[in-house]
Amino acid sequence: xxxxKVGIVGYGNLGKGVEMAIDQNDDMELAAIFTRRQPDQVxxxxxxxxxxxxxxxxxxxxxxxxxxxxxxxxxxxxxxLAELFNTVDSxxxxxxxxxxxxxxxxxxxxxxxxxxxxxxxxxxxxxxSRVLAESILPEGNDYTFWGKGVxxxxxxxxxxxxxxxxxxxxxxxxxxxxxxxRSGENPEFTTREKHxxxxxxxxxEGADQDKIAxxxxxxxxxxxxxDTEVNFITEEELKANHSGIPHGGFVIRTGKTGDNTKQKIExxxxxxxxxxxxxxxxxxxxxxxxxxxxxxxKGAVTVFDIPYGLLSPKSPExxxxxxx
Amino acid sequence: xxxxKVGIVGYGNLGKGVEMAIDQNDDMELAAIFTRRQPDQVxxxxxxxxxxxxxxxxxxxxxxxxxxxxxxxxxxxxxxLAELFNTVDSxxxxxxxxxxxxxxxxxxxxxxxxxxxxxxxxxxxxxxSRVLAESILPEGNDYTFWGKGVxxxxxxxxxxxxxxxxxxxxxxxxxxxxxxxRSGENPEFTTREKHxxxxxxxxxEGADQDKIAxxxxxxxxxxxxxDTEVNFITEEELKANHSGIPHGGFVIRTGKTGDNTKQKIExxxxxxxxxxxxxxxxxxxxxxxxxxxxxxxKGAVTVFDIPYGLLSPKSPExxxxxxx
Numbered sequence: 001x002x003x004x005k006v007g008i009v010g011y012g013n014l015g016k017g018v019e020m021a022i023d024q025n026d027d028m029e030l031a032a033i034f035t036r037r038q039p040d041q042v043x044x045x046x047x048x049x050x051x052x053x054x055x056x057x058x059x060x061x062x063x064x065x066x067x068x069x070x071x072x073x074x075x076x077x078x079x080x081l082a083e084l085f086n087t088v089d090s091x092x093x094x095x096x097x098x099x100x101x102x103x104x105x106x107x108x109x110x111x112x113x114x115x116x117x118x119x120x121x122x123x124x125x126x127x128x129s130r131v132l133a134e135s136i137l138p139e140g141n142d143y144t145f146w147g148k149g150v151x152x153x154x155x156x157x158x159x160x161x162x163x164x165x166x167x168x169x170x171x172x173x174x175x176x177x178x179x180x181x182r183s184g185e186n187p188e189f190t191t192r193e194k195h196x197x198x199x200x201x202x203x204x205e206g207a208d209q210d211k212i213a214x215x216x217x218x219x220x221x222x223x224x225x226x227d228t229e230v231n232f233i234t235e236e237e238l239k240a241n242h243s244g245i246p247h248g249g250f251v252i253r254t255g256k257t258g259d260n261t262k263q264k265i266e267x268x269x270x271x272x273x274x275x276x277x278x279x280x281x282x283x284x285x286x287x288x289x290x291x292x293x294x295x296x297x298k299g300a301v302t303v304f305d306i307p308y309g310l311l312s313p314k315s316p317e318x319x320x321x322x323x324x
Numbered sequence: 325x326x327x328x329k330v331g332i333v334g335y336g337n338l339g340k341g342v343e344m345a346i347d348q349n350d351d352m353e354l355a356a357i358f359t360r361r362q363p364d365q366v367x368x369x370x371x372x373x374x375x376x377x378x379x380x381x382x383x384x385x386x387x388x389x390x391x392x393x394x395x396x397x398x399x400x401x402x403x404x405l406a407e408l409f410n411t412v413d414s415x416x417x418x419x420x421x422x423x424x425x426x427x428x429x430x431x432x433x434x435x436x437x438x439x440x441x442x443x444x445x446x447x448x449x450x451x452x453s454r455v456l457a458e459s460i461l462p463e464g465n466d467y468t469f470w471g472k473g474v475x476x477x478x479x480x481x482x483x484x485x486x487x488x489x490x491x492x493x494x495x496x497x498x499x500x501x502x503x504x505x506r507s508g509e510n511p512e513f514t515t516r517e518k519h520x521x522x523x524x525x526x527x528x529e530g531a532d533q534d535k536i537a538x539x540x541x542x543x544x545x546x547x548x549x550x551d552t553e554v555n556f557i558t559e560e561e562l563k564a565n566h567s568g569i570p571h572g573g574f575v576i577r578t579g580k581t582g583d584n585t586k587q588k589i590e591x592x593x594x595x596x597x598x599x600x601x602x603x604x605x606x607x608x609x610x611x612x613x614x615x616x617x618x619x620x621x622k623g624a625v626t627v628f629d630i631p632y633g634l635l636s637p638k639s640p641e642x643x644x645x646x647x648x
Contacts, residue, residue, distance in 0.1 A: 309628030
């Protein structure tokens with residue numbers, strides 16, 4: 001059987017994760033990686049070519065995985081590449097999803113392609129959990145908690161503070177809040193009550209640590225609305241204990257059926273690497289996009305449009321026999 | 325907008341659960357309940373008719389929910405009714421699913437209908453969790469634990485023991501086994517190591533409790549392979565504390581991505597009432613069957629064929645905007 005030929009656009013953490021995930025899936029092969037850098041400066045096991053040559057690969061690639069960022073890369077690349085290829089991306093600017101969907105839909109239809117947007121874990125499998133849980137339990141409440149995990153945006157914010165040499169920020173769900181939710185009492189939380197922010201900071205030599213800690217804790221938008229803990233550590237400690245990119249979280253719905261009977265559905269992730277997990281999600285959705293495109297489906301879709309059977313390399317018969 | 329007209333076949337715990345679940349969904353209405361009993365002896369808020377009249381309702385019911393048991397009811401009713409109606413059922417004899425699917429598929433195609441088999445929570449949403457988790461993390465292991473919950477079959481077995489007046493059996497996952505799985509060490513378990521069986525028994529007056537306990541604990545197939553706890557209680561205690569039908573469980577997959585990075589996906593349910601939850605799952609799948617049948621889809625399908633967007637009463641636009 002011929003393999004699904006996958007291309008990668010953008011070779012950062014996510015693109016590298018996709019390359020590794022393809023290795024775990026026998027029905028797929030990596031055709032090429034596309035970059036805006038000089039291709040010969042990119043170290044990868046696979047073929048690397050410059051973005052400007054991508055349109056030459058229309059016949060060689062079944063699904064293109066877009067591994068750029070949501071701020072500037074995807075708003076441009078998403079529509080452009082959906083006109084040339086079947087695509088999968090992890091666009092995660094929640095507020096702009098409808099607008100992005102419309103643009104990608106138009107481009108994909110123009111190019112007779114199928115484009116799946118906004119997959120990964122949130123948006124992605126967390127979104128699926130929210131829809132499933134609400135569909136089963138229409139009378140109830142759901143809650144999403146993130147962490148424990150590294151927030152890239154908050155880590156960047158720390159590093160912009162004067163006197164900070166390096167640093168990392170963890171978003172941590174508050175245990176007592178999780179327990180309140182699980183008990184089914186439908187609590188309402190302030191921002192502060194749901195998540196803590198825990199920072200590990202390497203200060204410049206001679207810098208005023210109290211001043212740094214205060215500046216972080218009172219930073220509007222990022223930290224002021226949270227209980228924030230600032231820990232000063234050495235550069236060695238940072239490297240040894242905080243160089244991973246873990247993340248995770250919880251989607252919990254509690255609801256009632258019948259005569260006030262309590263029901264609870266909980267989905268959780270504990271990820272050793274956020275980009276590697278996101279990459280693995282993208283790759284299994286590439287399989288679904290490949291299959292649906294072959295059936296003639298065109299335009300833009302999301303995870304809500306994809307049956308789980310299409311994500312698995314197993315046949316429908318195997319799934320019914322061994323997984324139901 | 326006209327409502328989805330649903331019928332119920334079989335008015336036991338599951339059928340009653342479906343009746344209550346339909347009340348929670350504004351886009352549905354209960355058209356009729358069908359029973360093999362005398363219809364005027366069945367107390368329900370809705371219209372009740374005898375099974376023998378069911379074929380007269382072909383134009384009045386969009387989706388028929390089959391609420392009979394898997395041992396004797398569904399093997400017969402599933403194919404018969406799929407020829408007359410779009411159907412949803414909870415057939416849960418795992419080993420016989422391929423055979424049942426084939427029969428229902430043939431009947432549904434003959435009658436130009438769509439039949440969704442084997443939904444609920446296991447088979448059902450647990451099956452979905454297994455397929456999603458394995459598709460994302462092909463290198464890994466998954467584990468399903470059931471409970472804490474009442475097992476009907478084991479409770480019946482207790483009640484057949486001489487000297488037992490009444491009793492109930494809980495299947496309980498072993499905490500230390502759950503923790504081992506969560507740690508990602510991919511343990512192998514014996515039957516005894518995964519689940520405990522906890523029994524609450526009301527003995528006849530003057531019965532030999534040691535003899536009863538011994539007979540339960542050594543009962544082959546049901547209890548002999550497990551650590552079984554037998555507690556004797558009064559009839560009043562049984563009624564006060566053990567008259568519910570709770571259940572639940574865990575599907576956990578641990579796997580590795582990239583360069584040995586640990587990843588964990590966990591899905592769990594804590595159900596105040598097993599039949600009411602199963603009923604709520606059936607009802608949201610009835611919505612999907614209604615929509616797919618309208619698009620012209622025919623034959624038999626399972627949860628693996630249904631995108632989550634079809635389960636929700638919300639529009640695709642709303643789902644993308646508010647749930648991604």
